[in-house]
Amino acid sequence: MAIERTLAILKPDCVRKRLTGEVLRRIEAAGFKVCALHMQKLSRSRAEGFYEVHRERPFFSGLVDFMTSGPCVPVVLEKENAVNAFRTLIGATDPAEADEGTIRKDYADNKGENIVHGSDSAENAKNEIAYFFGEGRIPADHS
Ligand code: CMP
Numbered sequence: 001m002a003i004e005r006t007l008a009i010l011k012p013d014c015v016r017k018r019l020t021g022e023v024l025r026r027i028e029a030a031g032f033k034v035c036a037l038h039m040q041k042l043s044r045s046r047a048e049g050f051y052e053v054h055r056e057r058p059f060f061s062g063l064v065d066f067m068t069s070g071p072c073v074p075v076v077l078e079k080e081n082a083v084n085a086f087r088t089l090i091g092a093t094d095p096a097e098a099d100e101g102t103i104r105k106d107y108a109d110n111k112g113e114n115i116v117h118g119s120d121s122a123e124n125a126k127n128e129i130a131y132f133f134g135e136g137r138i139p140a141d142h143s
Contacts, residue, residue, distance in 0.1 A: 004082040005035065007128040009117035012070035015039070019107055020073060023116060026103060027077065030089050035076040036138040042068050050131055059112065066112055074132040083125050086118045 008027065010020055020039075028034065042050075047067040054060050079085055091102025095114060098105035108114040119125035129138075 001080045003078060003080055004122060005076055005078050005129060006082040006086045006119045006125045007132065008075040008077055008086060010073035010075065011113070011115055011117060012066065012072050013109065013113040014115045015071050015073065017107070019115070023103060027089070032077040032079045032082065032086065035078050036133050037073055037075040038132065039071050039073045041071045044068055062112060076129055076133055076138055083119055083122050087120070090116050090118050
């Protein structure tokens with residue numbers, strides 16, 4: 001299985017609950033390498049651009065409200081089979097449906113405020129990483 005990258009976002013609820021360090025610790029303990037991270041407060045247009053595919057969904061404006069409600073932390077992660085491995089680590093979108101021992105099961109309040117985002121395909125991961133970390137924004141390999 002090839003080394004792959006995925007994009008995580010520690011969402012505003014994660015930062016507000018002071019779980020940034022704990023969630024990153026669990027991610028690293030699961031074998032992911034943190035390649036880049038950048039805490040930032042998204043503008044509405046940046047959040048809308050990231051979630052563009054959901055624009056017509058009924059939850060879109062609430063999602064943008066939430067994602068702009070405080071700082072979040074986009075993170076580039078690397079591991080074998082990173083996209084699927086990360087989705088397994090975080091659990092289902094709705095914490096009520098997430099497996100025991102997953103990050104969302106342990107910390108998320110509901111489907112909207114669910115602590116962390118993870119790319120859902122290798123192709124989306126590439127686009128999402130480029131959205132937050134353009135040319136030169138990922139430091140050279142330090143392993
Ligand atoms: P995320 O993985 O960041 O990508 C899309 C987000 O939309 C998802 O996490 C959820 O937080 C949010 N979402 C999906 N479905 C719903 C829903 N029915 N109600 C509220 N938010 C939702």
